[in-house]
Amino acid sequence: MKMYHEAIVTKKESFTLPKGMRLLCRHTRIKGHENYSIYDDGRVYSHVSNKFLKTCPLHGYLTVNLNRKSMLHHRLVAQAFIKNPELKPEVNHIDGVKTNNHWTNLEWSTRSENAKHAFDIGLSRPGEHHFRAKVTDAQMTDIKMRLKAGQRQADIEEHFGLRGGYLKYVVSRNGWSHISIDGLHNPYMEPEPCKKNLIAYTKWWLKTERISQQNLARIIGVNGKTLNSHLTGRKVSPSIHKKLSDFFNK
Incomplete structure (x- = not known):
């Protein structure tokens, strides 16, 4: 049986409510790990140690340790608070941020829906459209021109404010392969064929x-x-x- 808990919003949180107002947060025991409760905002509480647990990063996602077993945090939230009548196997982050595990940011999806969503919001797109892009396509064109001219990678990184070693990926793994510079080896770039074929x-x-x-x-x-x-x-x-x-x- 799911229970409800009124949690007073403290000054430490990132938002404020009028004095005396309470924020209603749902929480329930975790199936198979009844010594723990999970809240719909993602917090996990241990009834053994009587404290909230810390999450740990893993491949961009967050995990939490329950009874010495590492569990994916977002799946725990979805299993507790989001209905899944179609028995979809994956949990998708609506805003694309893998660490935002509030129940309103999660949805059950198929693998196809998950991949399409990632493409649509730019998580799997190349160049400046990628959500982790540090430079624009125009800046990368300039960078590749500088590399072609023989300028040191470290000097280029300093000029564009990039972390050390960033351009090693561009050169050794042919990053930003959709930007082609004559004379700069780019084995992945080919002339665009007609869409009719x-x-x-x-x-x-x-x-x-x-x-x-x-x-x-x-x-x-x-x-x-x-x-x-x-x-x-x-x-x-x-x-x-x-x-x-x-x-x-x-």
């Missing part, structure tokens, strides 16, 4: 955007093996052709 265009787009076929399959909602058969010509599918056409022409 949809298979050739799709292959070019996957290489340019550095997105796998499997992720594209999730985005357009098709089976990965079926998409591969279509792109390799083993079994061309009119339905996949239409989905690709709609995706690239939207």
Whole structure:
């Protein structure tokens, strides 16, 4: 049975309420770990130590230790407070911030929906459209021109206010591959084919955007093996052709 708890908002929190007003927060025992309660704002309380637990980062997400077992924090919140009638397997962060585990920022989703959402809000897009981009496409063009001219990576990083070693990724792993500079080796960049040749265009787009076929399959909602058969010509599918056409022409 879920319980409700009135938590007085303190000065330490990032928002204020009129004096005497209380903020209603839901909380419930965690299934399988009944010595712990979880609140809809993400806090986890231990009834053994009588204190709130700290979260730990893992691959961008947050985890919490329950009975010596590391659990994904966002899944605990979703399992406790968000209905999942369609039994969707994944939990999506609506704003794209993996550490924002308030229940209002979470939703159940399929793998395809999760991948499409990440693409739509820019989490898997290249260049300046990526949410972690430190420079613009124009600045990266300037950076690559400086690299071509032989300027030291450390000097370029200092000029643009980048952390040390940032350009090592650009050079050694061919980061920002969609920006091509004549004379600067870029094995991933190829001339853009005509969209009328949809298979050739799709292959070019996957290489340019550095997105796998499997992720594209999730985005357009098709089976990965079926998409591969279509792109390799083993079994061309009119339905996949239409989905690709709609995706690239939207």
